[in-house]
Amino acid sequence: MAKQYETVIGLEVHVELATKTKIFCGCSTEFGGAPNTHTCPVCTGMPGSLPVLNKQVVELALEVGLAANCEINQYCKFDRKNYFYPDNPQNYQISQLYLPICHDGKIEIDTPIGKKSIRIHEIHMEEDAGKLVHDEWDDCSYVDYNRSGVPLIEIVSEPDMRNADEVIAYLEKLRMIVQYLGASDCKLQEGSMRADVNLSVREVGNPNFGTRTEMKNLNSFKAIARAIEGERERQIELLEEGKTVLQETRRWDDNKESSYPMRSKEDAKDYRYFPDPDLPPVVISDEWIAEIRKKQPELQPEKKLRYQTEYQLSEYDADLITGTKKIADLFEETANLCKQPKKAANWIIGETFRLAKEKKMEPEQISYSPEHLAKLIEMTEAGSITQTVAKNVFFHIFEEDIEPEQYVKQHGLGAVSDSSELEAIVKMVLEENPSTVEQYKAGKEKVVGFLIGQAMKKTKGKGNPGIISKMIKEQLTK
Numbered sequence: 001m002a003k004q005y006e007t008v009i010g011l012e013v014h015v016e017l018a019t020k021t022k023i024f025c026g027c028s029t030e031f032g033g034a035p036n037t038h039t040c041p042v043c044t045g046m047p048g049s050l051p052v053l054n055k056q057v058v059e060l061a062l063e064v065g066l067a068a069n070c071e072i073n074q075y076c077k078f079d080r081k082n083y084f085y086p087d088n089p090q091n092y093q094i095s096q097l098y099l100p101i102c103h104d105g106k107i108e109i110d111t112p113i114g115k116k117s118i119r120i121h122e123i124h125m126e127e128d129a130g131k132l133v134h135d136e137w138d139d140c141s142y143v144d145y146n147r148s149g150v151p152l153i154e155i156v157s158e159p160d161m162r163n164a165d166e167v168i169a170y171l172e173k174l175r176m177i178v179q180y181l182g183a184s185d186c187k188l189q190e191g192s193m194r195a196d197v198n199l200s201v202r203e204v205g206n207p208n209f210g211t212r213t214e215m216k217n218l219n220s221f222k223a224i225a226r227a228i229e230g231e232r233e234r235q236i237e238l239l240e241e242g243k244t245v246l247q248e249t250r251r252w253d254d255n256k257e258s259s260y261p262m263r264s265k266e267d268a269k270d271y272r273y274f275p276d277p278d279l280p281p282v283v284i285s286d287e288w289i290a291e292i293r294k295k296q297p298e299l300q301p302e303k304k305l306r307y308q309t310e311y312q313l314s315e316y317d318a319d320l321i322t323g324t325k326k327i328a329d330l331f332e333e334t335a336n337l338c339k340q341p342k343k344a345a346n347w348i349i350g351e352t353f354r355l356a357k358e359k360k361m362e363p364e365q366i367s368y369s370p371e372h373l374a375k376l377i378e379m380t381e382a383g384s385i386t387q388t389v390a391k392n393v394f395f396h397i398f399e400e401d402i403e404p405e406q407y408v409k410q411h412g413l414g415a416v417s418d419s420s421e422l423e424a425i426v427k428m429v430l431e432e433n434p435s436t437v438e439q440y441k442a443g444k445e446k447v448v449g450f451l452i453g454q455a456m457k458k459t460k461g462k463g464n465p466g467i468i469s470k471m472i473k474e475q476l477t478k
């Protein structure tokens with residue numbers, strides 16, 4: 001019988017914190033900008049320059065740690081991780097090894113077989129490196145230090161995940177927590193959230209872990225899922241051939257759907273860590289922690305419950321809407337403006353999600369204003385536009401954020417409720433479809449729907465369907 005294998009996965013997730021300035025200097029953290037314009041002697045590693053810790057970095061790290069049920073090291077320190085690479089001007093990275101700010105947390109995820117707890121080993125603060133730009137045309141590399149010194153937290157999980165679905169569920173949960181806290185925008189494409197996957201396989205029943213590899217360069221959830229499958233297969237193949245898995249760092253090439261080795265995986269000892277002599281220990285008082293707990297914003301579980309009670313949403317709808325803070329905010333503002341939460345929820349779960357999916361947009365990229373959706377809902381409820389027209393107008397709200405009242409006026413889309421106009425149309429439809437009228441009179445009442453449809457078509461979707469339906473039925477029973 002073929003051997004059965006189990007995949008064991010742990011994640012190291014880097015999140016860029018949403019501070020205005022860098023972790024150890026006053027330079028801007030803004031993404032982009034001309035190369036080397038957001039720099040100073042500190043973040044370019046000039047001899048004699050001294051780092052000063054940004055207090056907000058500690059606060060955001062604490063916020064994430066508390067939300068992820070971590071213990072806090074109230075006395076924590078920074079250490080130097082020594083290595084040479086041109087994107088790292090000091091030849092060391094300031095990080096935390098011995099006393100990271102948070103440890104021993106957990107995050108709960110939903111799996112097909114119920115809730116599962118993923119343990120968090122630690123969260124530490126560190127600085128980001130610069131960026132190398134390889135110019136193949138000129139056959140040279142440039143270095144941009146704008147990102148050097150941007151604050152990061154690294155969230156290290158225990159090897160508690162067993163497949164790609166659990167990994168994605170964990171990352172989505174983590175991203176949701178961090179976004180709800182406003183600690184980062186967590187854009188995988190822009191690199192403000194990056195996940196390295198540590199993966200090993202072992203025979204089912206074996207209590208010992210196999211040799212793990214680390215995969216880098218994963219910039220979408222789909223790439224992560226593909227990389228996990230690819231690496232799992234590669235390792236099983238090696239074991240089946242009686243070969244050994246090497247402990248190494250591999251780069252996933254999503255286009256080729258395969259990985260290749262970058263370097264043998266280092267251990268902490270390879271980096272010659274030692275406490276950074278330029279930075280004093282960080283002492284976190286009970287009062288400071290209490291203050292942060294107090295100002296913690298409403299997180300997803302509480303928001304979801306509140307939407308069910310305050311707005312009478314079903315659990316399913318509340319779950320979908322609170323999936324990202326962006327959508328939750330959009331819903332809540334719309335609902336409060338038009339006082340029709342169920343209708344607001346329907347427009348978001350229905351048309352908004354449908355269009356976003358069609359255009360492959362992330363929730364954060366949806367940019368229409370809640371005022372315009374609220375107005376559209378009011379107009380539809382008042383009967384001044386039909387459902388069909390509303391759908392068309394919504395498309396333009398979604399695309400260009402148009403003001404619906406003006407748009408309807410400009411394009412002559414107002415609902416036709418004028419009875420003489422509608423009566424003429426109904427008459428015409430009945431004359432054009434004598435056989436359908438016969439069918440109706442012979443007892444096939446269902447065909448009335450077809451006649452209403454024909455009349456709506458003649459009004460270009462603007463006819464009030466209620467009035468039309470009433471008129472047709474009256475005519476037919478005459």
Ligand SMILES: [Zn+2]
Pocket residue numbers: 022025026027038039040041042043044149
């Ligand atoms: Zn700087």
